[in-house]
Amino acid sequence: MKEFKILAVLVALVGITYYGIEPYAHSVMHPAVAPADFTFQDVKNVDTSLAGNVENGKVLVEANCIACHAIEKAGHPAMMPNADAAASYGVVPPDLSQAGRIYDKNYLANFIFDPVTAMHVQQKYNPESGKAFPMPSYNWMSPQDIMDVVAYLQSVAPKVADNVEGHKSTFEAACGRCHNMQYAGIEATTPASVIKEHMGANPPDLSQYIKSRGEHYLHSFINDPQVLLKGTSMPRVGLTEKAQEEVIAYMEEVGDSKKAERESLGVWVILYSVIFAILAYLWKRKIWSEVH
Amino acid sequence: MAEFKKADSMLEWFDQRLGVVNFAKVMMTEYWIPKNINFLWAMGVLLTVLFTFLVVSGIFLLMYYKPDANMAFDSVNYTIMQEVAYGWLFRHIHAVGASVVFLIIYIHMFTGIYYGSYKKGREMIWISGMLLFMLFSAEGFSGYMLPWGQMSYWAAYVITEIFGGIPFIGDDLVVWIRGNFYVADATLTRFFMLHVLLIPLAIIGAIVFHFYALRFPHVNNEAGEFFDFDVEAKKYLAGNKKHSKVIPFWPVFLSKDVFVLGVFLIFFFYLVFFHYGFAMDPINFDKANGLKTPAHIYPEWYFLWSYEVLRGWFFEIAGISGKDLGLMAFGFANIIFLVMPWLDRSPVVKPANQRPYFKYWFWLMIADLMVLTEFGKLPPTGPNAWVGFGASLTFLVLFIALPFITKAEAAKVKGKK
Structure with missing residues (x-):
């Protein structure tokens, strides 16, 4: 006792x-910070309740987007190699094949309308700084046209499997233009020297971010970097909750690849220790019965 | 040469050559330990086991670790953690073991203080134990640098910087320790040497000495009772086991320790597999970067109390800068436990709760160390800085007052008799 x-x-x-x-x-x-908002309610320049017309969207995309953006899945290859595109724009413009899948509909529509506001990077791109974001605002487009573009992008986006390959493709589309992931052999499509110029610093390698930042931090940070790191030049990328989960899952699959092994072995080792302790207790009782 | 007759058994063969039968008696079956003990007496065996875990896991890590500023981080976080079969397991055991070994050291140490096991003949046990604490601290600090993450780098920076406060030689000393003007590759490689060779050798030597120092004054017991071990041992050997106050190290003492060890291992492996964050700081998974200071720099939890004693002095007093005052307090805190046997002026060896004044001192000291540990981690701003100062000052006052408190206690106890 x-x-x-x-x-x-x-x-x-x-x-x-x-x-x-x-x-x-x-x-x-x-x-604690404000919870992640996957509906991106703060941007409401475009009425996203309008139903988009895929046919019209296709026409608009071919007239307005493919001069800079590749859409491999719809048969529009990149206009120039990554290094040249990066040198021209500051960062490789994204291939839009996945855009309709990984970006939230409300975010994407408002992004087309005004990229800087949607990305929360006004502190960097404003009249005083004299810097201009490489993509122009399409605020002259009617909301209906913007929703048509969104509908078209959603229609061309391929579905991906819920496995490492799928997670990887989401990660590459969402993060891979700026960030390296050395432990997965992923190198940013924008060359390091160019991206440094564009962002002000080299975006970090994300190999160990699942450990150094943790899932909880990443959940909030990716949704809106300004909430946790005010003034950072990393834009809000506007991922849907599902796409963000896939990105984080991939970061875990790369950065903590032995998690499943650790957790299953852990149960057995603890079970072994429990049996060891029980046997040790019985032995102790037997031995001490002679001296007490 | 002695005449050897042909041995009838393997045991006899070894006994002729190595005296194993007598050796086992002296070391195990007739090494007497008091019977009146509780599970706190098992901490020594726990520490021995943990040290073994650390050595074995360390040997495996050593096969893949690269002590080079450009390769260290990836050799740990990629090669060992992801490529090598069960490399992660060895790293987790090593990191969690290094943290938990300090928890057990502190329990072991405060058990010694609580039961007065540092005086009246047991001074050398205490001193060798404190020496081990210092060596383990150096081992922990040097090892923490090896993964070459942000916390490795900045903790190394802050701690080596402390030596700069030593008058006259400070600045040169810092450069001499680092092997460079800042924490760099040379620093990493020399701390690697210290961590895997020099300090472990010293630790093994100190452990042997610690065990040796136990032999003559014997292990203390729960009541602090002094008795004749030879008389009690004779009773035991005569079969009067129930009335003897002693038990042999093997199998009686160890059977209890092995059970305590079993319970401890459940806890330990739970931490290793499922709850290791406290021993593997997230910030250390960012590669060391001498140009980017982390927002919060703090040492591992077991150094927090002495770190806070250092940090608590943040303003000038009587023309001495806060930094120098902190340094003096830090120096005081790091040697004061060593002289514990001479600070306690009372000859009474009893559990703290049976000593009229010492009991207050003991629990105040524990509470103060907990406050120091807690505030050593929190940012030292606003009221936190003052709490840190208060706790740091309390620490000094407690130890300066200890001789007077125990002297008064001795007089009071004597008066009663």
């Missing part, structure tokens, strides 16, 4: 200290 009392005191002291230096200290250093 006395030993249990000692144990209780010990557990209480260790528990209080642990609570203070782990959950509590981290909550002080990383205060």
Whole structure:
């Protein structure tokens, strides 16, 4: 009985200290922020309730987008090699094949209308700074036309499987123009020296971000980087919740590739320890019965 | 040469040559431990096991680790964690083991203080134990640098910077320790040497010495009772096991320790597989970058209390800068436990709760260390800075007051008798 009392005191002291230096200290250093908003309600220049017309969208895209953007899945290859495109625009313009799938509909429509506002990078691209975002605003387009473009992009986007390959394709489309992922052999399509010029610093390699930032942080950060890192030049990319989950899943598959092995082995090792402790207790009882 | 007759068994063969039968008696079956003990007496065996875990996992990590500023980070986080079969397991055991070994060291140490196991003949046990604490601290610090992440780098930067505060030689000393003007490849390689060779050798030597120092004054017991071990051992050997106050190290003492170890291992492996974040700081998964200081720099949890003693002094007093005051307090905090046997002026060896004044001192000291640990991690701004100062000052006052408190206690106890 006395030993249990000692144990209780010990557990209480260790528990209080642990609570203070782990959950509590981290909550002080990383205060809670507004929850992620996957409907992107703050941008409402385009009436997204309008039903889009795919046929008209196709015409508009071919007239307005493919001079800069590739859409491989719809038979529009890139106009020039990545290095040249990056040198011309500052960053390789995205292939729009996946755009209809990975970007939220509301975000995408408002992005076409006014990219800088949708991306939350007004602090960088404004009249005072004199910098202009490489893609012009299509605020002259009618909301109906914009929704037609969105409908067309959604119609060409291929479905991807819910596996590592699928997650990888989402990651490459969403992050791969700027970020390296060395541990997966992924190199940003925009050359390092060019992207540094464009962003002000080299975007970090994401190999270990699942560990250094963690799923919780990434969930909020990818949704809107300004919330956690005010002033960062990383734009809000407007991923749907599903696409973002796929990106994070891929970061985990690369950065913590032994997770499944660790968790299944862990159960067995702990079970082994429990059996060991029980046998040790029985042995101790037998031995001590002679001396007590 | 002695005459050797032909041995009848393998045991006899070895016994003729190595005296194994007698050796086993001296070390195991007739090494006497008091019977009146609780599970806190198992911490020594836990520490021995944990140290073994650290050595073995360390040997495996050593096969793939690259002590080079350009390769270290990836050799740990890619090669070991992802490519090598079960490399992650060895790293997790090593990282979690290194953190948990300090938890057990602190329990072991405060058990010693609580039961007064550092005085009246047990001074050398205490001193060798504190020496081990210092060596483990150096081992922990040097090892923390090796993954070459952001926290590795900046903790190394901050801690080596501390030596710069030493008068006259400080600046040169920092360069001498780092092997460069800043924390760099040379720093990494020399700390690698310290971590895998020099300090482990010293630790093994100190462990042997610690065990040796236990031999003559014997292990303390739960009541702090002194008795004749030879008389009690005779009782035990005569078969009067129930009335003897001693038990042999093997199998009686160890059977209890092995059970405690079993329970501990459940906890330990839970941490290794499912709850390792506290021992593997997220910030350290960013590669070291000397141009980018992390928003919050803090040492591993087991250094937080002394770090806070250093940091608590943030303003000038009597013309001495806060930095220098902190440094002096830090120096004081790091050697004061070593002289514990001479700070406690009372001859009474009893659990703290049975000592009229010491019990207050003991629990205040524990509370103060917990406050220091907690505020050592929190950002030192606003009221936090003052709490840190208060706790740091309390720490100094507690240890300066200890000789007077225990002297008064001794007088009081004597008066009663």
